[in-house]
Amino acid sequence: MKILMCEPKYYLISYEINPWMKIDNQVDHVLAHQQWKNLYETIKKIADDVHLVEPIEMLPDMVFTANAALIHNNIAYISNFRFPERKDESHHFNDWFTNNGYQTIFYDKDHTYYFEGAGDALFMGDLLFYGHGFRSDKEFHENLKTIKNEHIILCRLIDPYFYHMDTCFCPIDDKFAIWYPPAFSLESRKAIEDKIEVFAVPENEAKHFACNAVVLGKHVIMPANCPETKNHLEHKGFTVFECDMSEFIKAGGACKCLTLLLD
Numbered sequence: 514m515k516i517l518m519c520e521p522k523y524y525l526i527s528y529e530i531n532p533w534m535k536i537d538n539q540v541d542h543v544l545a546h547q548q549w550k551n552l553y554e555t556i557k558k559i560a561d562d563v564h565l566v567e568p569i570e571m572l573p574d575m576v577f578t579a580n581a582a583l584i585h586n587n588i589a590y591i592s593n594f595r596f597p598e599r600k601d602e603s604h605h606f607n608d609w610f611t612n613n614g615y616q617t618i619f620y621d622k623d624h625t626y627y628f629e630g631a632g633d634a635l636f637m638g639d640l641l642f643y644g645h646g647f648r649s650d651k652e653f654h655e656n657l658k659t660i661k662n663e664h665i666i667l668c669r670l671i672d673p674y675f676y677h678m679d680t681c682f683c684p685i686d687d688k689f690a691i692w693y694p695p696a697f698s699l700e701s702r703k704a705i706e707d708k709i710e711v712f713a714v715p716e717n718e719a720k721h722f723a724c725n726a727v728v729l730g731k732h733v734i735m736p737a738n739c740p741e742t743k744n745h746l747e748h749k750g751f752t753v754f755e756c757d758m759s760e761f762i763k764a765g766g767a768c769k770c771l772t773l774l775l776d
């Protein structure tokens with residue numbers, strides 16, 4: 514498994530585009546570097562390859578590579594960010610994918626519809642769970658039909674604290690996922706429960722980003738302070754690694770957001 518990450522060289526809270534971000538609640542740089550490095554080293558021990566994209570000054574959220582694109586069959590479906598603060602990330606990520614042998618597709622760059630990559634589109638076996646409501650537009654999923662067509666499950670997000678699908682839903686294997694149900698509309702909850710087996714993380718753990726985990730085979734790398742979720746996964750036979758993510762939670766992200774699965 515190959516992963517893309519971006520060092521937090523220029524990472525800080527310089528704007529507020531989700532309810533977690535407060536310019537007054539600034540990042541501790543030394544701690545953020547330590548936390549990122551620890552995550553990087555933990556993933557490196559398990560994944561085949563961890564690639565790095567060059568961080569760009571004035572693009573602090575580039576650390577959250579999950580939002581770069583959605584990758585499928587060596588094609589990078591490049592994000593079309595909703596907020597102007599993140600828009601310039603797209604061409605830097607596009608360059609990285611092009612230089613590294615990926616075909617890139619940049620739908621809707623004239624801004625009809627927004628799409629925030631693997632942050633809102635999560636594969637699970639034969640299914641693609643697509644979160645919309647805050648960042649990605651529902652209509653954009655039409656562009657992804659070439660990938661999964663009838664297997665796209667549309668999920669409407671309703672809680673602004675869980676604005677990306679990967680903040681409240683995490684496929685653990687082909688059949689089982691962890692999630693935070695109150696983040697979804699009732700209809701979407703039902704659609705999800707009809708398709709797969711789920712474990713609901715408690716509210717306090719959801720707020721520690723329990724669902725923002727990186728799953729590599731039987732290994733799960735998840736944020737600290739989520740004991741109930743951790744126990745549940747261990748009982749299911751997974752090996753869980755905890756990483757302190759306090760400085761990234763200040764921007765509304767954690768382990769999974771800081772990574773992009775390349776294949």
Ligand code: ARG
Nearest residue numbers: 531577579632677764766770
């Ligand atoms: N500050 C970033 C934003 O609001 C955090 C992105 C987190 N990424 C994710 N895939 N959930 O866009």
